[in-house]
Amino acid sequence: MEISALYACFLECQGVTTDSRNCPAGSLFIALKGASFDGNRFAAQALAQGCRYAVVDNPEYAGTDSRILLVDDCLKTLQQLANYHRRKLGTRIIGITGTNGKTTTKELVSAVLKQKYNLLYTQGNLNNHIGVPLTLLRLTSEHELAVVEMGANHPGEIKALVHIAEPDYGIITNVGKAHLEGFGSFEGVIRTKGELYDYLRGKDDSVVFLHHENPYLNGIAQGLACIRYGQTPGLFVSGQLTGCSPFLAFDWTAAGETHSVQTHLIGSYNLDNALAAAAIGTYFGVSAAQVCQALADYVPQNNRSQLVDTGRNRLIVDAYNANPTSMMAALQNFRQLEAPHKVVILGDMKELGPGSVEEHRKVVGFLDExxxxxxxxxxxEFAAATSRYEHFADVDAAIAALEAHRPEGCFILVKGSNSMKLSRIPEHL
Incomplete structure (x- = not known):
């Protein structure tokens, strides 16, 4: 089926779904395949539940129903349809990627831009080869701007995503040691994140928002129109930390005027994310007062540097993701916070490849300090790195130990990769 013909069917629909358990009336169902499922099998069910059309790539399931549309490859069709739709609307798009902070930065940027614009932005962390197209297919003619988050754990993935989204503006929050198993090396991380810059370099009138103090990003930003932000005076937006006990407070300056913000963000490492949002908002004409209000009102969710008061303890819960860069930043920040009794609960950092044990040893070395x-x-991974601290094979064993010897009146940092399931710990504290 030609993409133009499919697009005509898409325009008749009320959104797109790839989940046969969630079929809003009038939506377009696209049958994707996974390691343990084949969406083709659920096409008829999706139609019965209210979908207007179902797209399949297996002729066996096409049948005689004219509402079932046959294509060569459903995933590629989803991506092509999203790109076609993006081109038809011509909405200005800001692409965001980075090792750490991209989701928080996306949320902060979106909070700021919503003060002035009808904005579409990535929901949650739908930032991969499926999530990016689904985000783009939510665009309507009413949207004035879009903020699209892009994630990767292998070389070439950002390149693929930018050719679907075709952003006009870009920001790489930072580059760090994450997904080294997939990237092969830290240099591989830089090259892959830099695929966003590579795309924008070849596009007329593109703009990059650049963290001025990051040497790796400066090293790959040649030939780009850059709007710089950071802690160096005189940039488009510059800022300084004024407090972090535990919530981040900072001053930021643009066009010679300085403004103060008290946030609900935990961690001095969030200063750069907040300055990025201030820079992007200022560039797009959001007033300084609106920028400040948006940043002050934003409250993090989903186990990303959340402050939780359990009644018995105060917790910083940062259990959504972890890599050597973010782990060290979290520990350094926690070390600086003033509290009489501090407890740290850390889970393994995943997808680090052959150097994993060494990276965990570096974390242990810092813990010793x-x-x-x-x-x-x-x-x-932590078990292989040290025997000096309490160690548990899994989260259930850690919970049992915490229930046997309950912390009271402590400030507790909980951080680890999502697959370690440390997000279950707070209810036991």
Whole structure:
């Protein structure tokens, strides 16, 4: 089926779904395949539940129903349809990627831009080869701007995503040691994130928002129109930390005027994310007062540097993701916070490849310097790295230990990769 013909069917629909358990009336169902499922099998069910059309790539399931549309490859069709739709609307798009902070930066940028614009932005972390197309297919003619987050764990993935989204503006929050198993090396991380810059370099009138103090990003930004932000005076937006006990407070300056913000963000490492949002908002004409209000009102969700008061303890819950860069940043920030009793609960950092144990040893070395009152480590990588601290094979064993010896009146950092399931710990504290 030609993409133009499919697009005509898409325009008759009320959105797109790839989940036969969630079929809003009048939507377009696209049958994707996974390791343990084949969406083709559910096409008829999706139609019965209210979808207007169903797209399949297996003739066996096409049948005689004219509402079932046969294509060569449903995933490629989803991506082509999203790109076709993006081109038809011509909405200005800001692409965001980076090792750490991209989701928080996306949320902050979106909070700021919503003050002035009808904005579409990535929901949650739908930032991969499926999530990006689904985000683009939510665009309507009413949207004035879009913020699209792009994630990757292998070379070439950002390149593929930017050719679907075709952003006009871009920001790489930072580059760090994450997904090294897929990227092969830190240099591989830089090259892959830099695929966003590579795309924008070849596009007329593109603009990059550049963290001025990041040497890796400066090193790959040649030939780009850059709007710079950071802590160096005199940039388009510059800022300085004014407090972090535990919530981030900072001053930021643009066009010679300085403004103060008290946020609900935990961690001095969020200063750069907030400055990025201030820079992008200022560039797009959002007033300084609106920028400040949006940043002050934003409250993080989904286990991303959340402050939780359980009644018995105060927790910083950062259990959505972890890599050497974000782990060290979280520990450095926690070390600086003033509290009489500090406890650290860390889970393994995943997808680090052959150097994983060494990276975990570096974290342990820093823990040795910090002198926290109690340290609990969860997972096999930390077990291979040290025997000096309490260690547990999995989160259930850690929970049992915490229930046997309950912390009281402590400030507790909980951080690890999502697959370690440390997000289950707070309810037991």
């Amino acid at each position: 910090c002198g926290f009152e109690r340290v609990l480590l969860v997972g096999g």
